[in-house]
Amino acid sequence: MFELQIVTNSDKSKSAELILRKHLDREDQPTHILILTALDGGDPFKSGTTQILINVGDANDNIPCFDQLVYNIKLLENVPKGTTVLTLNATDIDEGSNGEVTYYFNKLVPTSVREIFTIEHHTGVLTVIGEVNFEDSKVYEIAIEALDRGILPVAAHCKVVIEIIDFNDNAPEIIVSSLSSSLQEDAKPGTVVALIKISDKDSGDNGKISCSLPTWLPFTLQNTYNNHYSLTLKEPLDRETTQEYNIPITASDYGSPSLSTSIVVTVHVSDVNDNRPNSPNHLTRSV
Known part of the structure; x- marks a missing residue:
């Protein structure tokens, strides 16, 4: 992963350059500890050692991941406003803002659905805010995005399928x-x-x-x-x-x-x- 090259300077002195030969993965190994030993040409030789500590900084190289790609939910019609449908969960193994996840409806989710359901951006809680009527729609399919907060954000996607269960609320x-x-x-x-x-x-x-x-x-x-x-x-x-x-x-x-x-x-x-x-x-x- 690392390679040490000896460089002869113009004043005949020598220096060592530590060169990276493979990509680093902070999520696999966030810290590297190297021991550098220098030897002289005497007889017997003399040596000196030093420790090099390399902390790998995070890059936004991981996409958030939902624990399910499709969530299937049954919901009784006429449930009161404020009812929690489910709590979505997506994780990102990056650190800092690169690993902070926020939740949003996909931009293609129609207004009619947004008038009935809402999602809390930081917690992923999907909640009823409107009237759930079986006679209006028997199934709702809602596309959800989990977006990290990196400088160049990346997103994961899932779908929530809500099947509305009929309640006997209509007389003949x-x-x-x-x-x-x-x-x-x-x-x-x-x-x-x-x-x-x-x-x-x-x-x-x-x-x-x-x-x-x-x-x-x-x-x-x-x-x-x-x-x-x-x-x-x-x-x-x-x-x-x-x-x-x-x-x-x-x-x-x-x-x-x-x-x-x-x-x-x-x-x-x-x-x-x-x-x-x-x-x-x-x-x-x-x-």
Whole structure:
């Protein structure tokens, strides 16, 4: 690693030059101790020794290193602001400012993500600062840089993948279309009164829904396809008995706890001429 060369000076004196032959690595060996011995040409010879201490100064020749290249995190939606997602860890074996690491979002991380998450530059703590909504995004992929503080900084990179876990925070929605608000009393069973669509923004069991109405009513719900229902007549009507029906329809999800939504559909029964006139049993005639 080191080589000693003897140089003859112009005044016939001699001096020694210590020459470096290989690259030094402070991280491998920060200090070198050499013993230099000088001998004269006498008989017997005389000698002298000295110790040379070489301290290797640091150069910013090492890149920070994350303990993982990809961090996979599960995070429940609607967590409160200030929630810690994880603490990133990157190390740099250089010394001084060359080994001090700071953390940043990659410049390509969109503003929408920066409005929800932030990273503390010195500690690497990733924190929630905005609203985490499963319905807005199910997964966030965030590129992070660890940058040292050398004169010519070098950076390491990692990715944080945050999977948002759905919470049952959305009640089902009911949309009624093609409603026949008036139905003749001689309408036949199977007549469609209204078309109904139900939906839920949640996922999994939180987004699975069913629709129902009271069984004692002369109406029924038929699931036509993919949460589309038809409200149909199942029994004959009699306006003289009931002139109006207020039909409660309830949609419930399978979340825990379950959420539900109810609406009321009003159907008027219109009259048809289905009754004969009533005549008195006795007629009274006066003279």
